[in-house]
Amino acid sequence: MDIPASIREDFPILRQRVNGRPLVYLDSAATSQKPRQVIEALVRFYEEYNANVHRGVYSIAERATTEYEAARARVAGFIGADGPEELIFTRNVTEALNLVAQAWGRAHIGAGDEILVTEMEHHSNLVPWQLLAQEREARLRHIPFDATGRLVLDGLDRLITDRTKIVSLVHVSNTFGTVNPVAEIARAAHARGALVVVDGAQSTPHRPVNVQALGVDFFGFTGHKMLGPMGIGGLWGRRALLEEMAPFLGGGEMISDVWLDRATWNELPWKYEAGTPNVADAIGLGAAVDYLERIGMDAVAAHEREITAYALERLGEIPGLHILGPGLEDRGGVVSFLIDGVHPHDVAQVLDTEGVCIRAGHHCTKPLHRKLGIGASARASFYVYTVKGEIDVLARGLLRTRELFSVAR
Amino acid sequence: MSLDDLYREVILDHYSHPRNKGTVDPADIVREGANPLCGDEIRVSLRLRDGLVEDVRFDGKGCSISQASASMMTELIKGKRVEEAERLIGALKAMMHGEDLIEGLGDLEALQGVRKFPVRVKCATLGWITLEQALAELASR
Numbered sequence: 001m002d003i004p005a006s007i008r009e010d011f012p013i014l015r016q017r018v019n020g021r022p023l024v025y026l027d028s029a030a031t032s033q034k035p036r037q038v039i040e041a042l043v044r045f046y047e048e049y050n051a052n053v054h055r056g057v058y059s060i061a062e063r064a065t066t067e068y069e070a071a072r073a074r075v076a077g078f079i080g081a082d083g084p085e086e087l088i089f090t091r092n093v094t095e096a097l098n099l100v101a102q103a104w105g106r107a108h109i110g111a112g113d114e115i116l117v118t119e120m121e122h123h124s125n126l127v128p129w130q131l132l133a134q135e136r137e138a139r140l141r142h143i144p145f146d147a148t149g150r151l152v153l154d155g156l157d158r159l160i161t162d163r164t165k166i167v168s169l170v171h172v173s174n175t176f177g178t179v180n181p182v183a184e185i186a187r188a189a190h191a192r193g194a195l196v197v198v199d200g201a202q203s204t205p206h207r208p209v210n211v212q213a214l215g216v217d218f219f220g221f222t223g224h225k226m227l228g229p230m231g232i233g234g235l236w237g238r239r240a241l242l243e244e245m246a247p248f249l250g251g252g253e254m255i256s257d258v259w260l261d262r263a264t265w266n267e268l269p270w271k272y273e274a275g276t277p278n279v280a281d282a283i284g285l286g287a288a289v290d291y292l293e294r295i296g297m298d299a300v301a302a303h304e305r306e307i308t309a310y311a312l313e314r315l316g317e318i319p320g321l322h323i324l325g326p327g328l329e330d331r332g333g334v335v336s337f338l339i340d341g342v343h344p345h346d347v348a349q350v351l352d353t354e355g356v357c358i359r360a361g362h363h364c365t366k367p368l369h370r371k372l373g374i375g376a377s378a379r380a381s382f383y384v385y386t387v388k389g390e391i392d393v394l395a396r397g398l399l400r401t402r403e404l405f406s407v408a409r
Numbered sequence: 410m411s412l413d414d415l416y417r418e419v420i421l422d423h424y425s426h427p428r429n430k431g432t433v434d435p436a437d438i439v440r441e442g443a444n445p446l447c448g449d450e451i452r453v454s455l456r457l458r459d460g461l462v463e464d465v466r467f468d469g470k471g472c473s474i475s476q477a478s479a480s481m482m483t484e485l486i487k488g489k490r491v492e493e494a495e496r497l498i499g500a501l502k503a504m505m506h507g508e509d510l511i512e513g514l515g516d517l518e519a520l521q522g523v524r525k526f527p528v529r530v531k532c533a534t535l536g537w538i539t540l541e542q543a544l545a546e547l548a549s550r
Contacts, residue, residue, distance in 0.1 A: 341425075342473075343471065343472035343476075344472075345447055345471075345472035345474075345529075345532065346416075346474075349412070349415065361446065361448060362447070362448040370446065373448060373450035375470040376448045405421065405473070
């Protein structure tokens with residue numbers, strides 16, 4: 001079941017040296033690296049059967065359409081959808097969440113209605129609801145988090161009211177790494193008649209996800225964080241909801257028939273895919289899903305748990321280093337931290353000279369950082385290709401950072 | 410690329426012992442600046458008297474480069490004429506965008522190394538651009 005270190009040979013980018021050191025890529029929460037199987041799928045599309053889908057009668061167009069729809073079926077199966085019609089290709093999670101806010105939200109949210117999110121949301125699961133709430137004069141409410149980066153669910157009964165129409169939350173926090181109890185929150189939301197939307201950007205790549213078992217209504221994810229290309233992601237939605245909703249964007253492909261003054265809509269899922277889709281990258285995402293399924297998502301999760309445990313241990317030994325978020329039990333492969341007296345930017349800068357890539361900044365969770373009273377944090381995040389030796393390089397680099405800045409104290 | 414180019418001792422000194430940190434009270438103007446990319450925030454406050462910068466202070470959260478640069482800035486422009494402060498802002502910006510350093514900028518020379526790290530140029534200019542906006546607002550009153 002263990003993932004062998006030889007898996008790294010599948011990732012051409014990891015072979016290089018940066019600043020004279022082997023590349024240590026610890027920013028997979030921002031974007032993952034791509035195995036050659038995915039890169040080859042892209043090259044194959046452009047070299048062998050680049051054609052527009054759902055149109056041509058010629059052979060390569062047929063092949064493009066077949067491969068595009070086969071990728072959809074694989075991705076749909078990967079997250080436990082009840083058929084490929086429930087899987088809409090989007091650019092990313094941001095577009096998936098905006099689709100729900102616009103297509104469902106604008107039709108169902110009225111003045112005085114409530115939208116419930118959490119305080120740990122990425123801006124992509126916050127701003128679309130702010131826009132909707134402002135337009136519809138609805139109220140945006142927030143589930144708070146505690147000092148350990150876990151959601152405070154004691155007051156959930158009061159936060160979800162009869163006016164709550166949508167509860168939208170992140171599955172795994174991109175900053176704390178917290179794995180949120182989505183199924184539990186979904187049950188509470190459904191008991192009051194609210195829909196549940198999930199930002200699965202950081203969960204889908206790293207653990208088995210089954211949207212039916214989670215019991216949610218919409219689930220967004222993005223391909224580039226799960227070994228796939230940038231610019232392709234997806235929205236899963238319950239079929240009945242997708243059928244009832246009006247389209248998001250209008251244009252070609254999403255229509256059934258068009259007159260000068262009106263149009264009728266295509267079937268699912270194409271009703272929500274206006275314009276020429278991102279065919280190559282969808283096929284690339286299909287290849288990424290194949291790759292992950294060959295490893296097995298249980299093995300992926302187990303590997304990251306081992307790496308995360310080791311990282312928590314090694315970083316915990318560094319004096320003046322403070323780890324944000326919960327313990328290993330409730331955490332995905334993300335470790336954000338602060339070092340006394342050294343700004344996260346400076347931490348990342350020093351690490352770069354060691355070939356180590358980490359993220360420094362607010363990770364698009366400004367309200368989370370504001371609540372903690374900080375402007376930024378440093379973040380290391382892991383994936384299938386991360387090995388313990390890289391955590392050692394990180395720990396050594398952090399000690400060197402402290403040394404360099406010790407003259408500054 | 411050497412880290413020593415970036416983290417010169419004088420920069421680390423300004424970072425750990427910032428000069429003129431705080432808020433001028435009373436101030437003629439208080440102006441806030443931010444780098445939305447990294448979340449760095451700065452507040453520059455100043456008071457003029459007879460065309461001179463009588464007092465200038467900065468406050469905020471940020472990396473060593475943004476904080477040290479702002480600290481050097483307050484040290485350099487305090488007591489100078491407004492026109493001279495504006496000239497120095499121009500000189501710093503020009504230097505950060507690749508032009509040669511004008512003589513007599515003292516500690517500021519240490520910031521030259523930042524140019525080798527393009528992402529950090531915005532850190533070095535944050536305080537200065539905020540000061541520039543403050544002076545422009547005062548001039549327009």
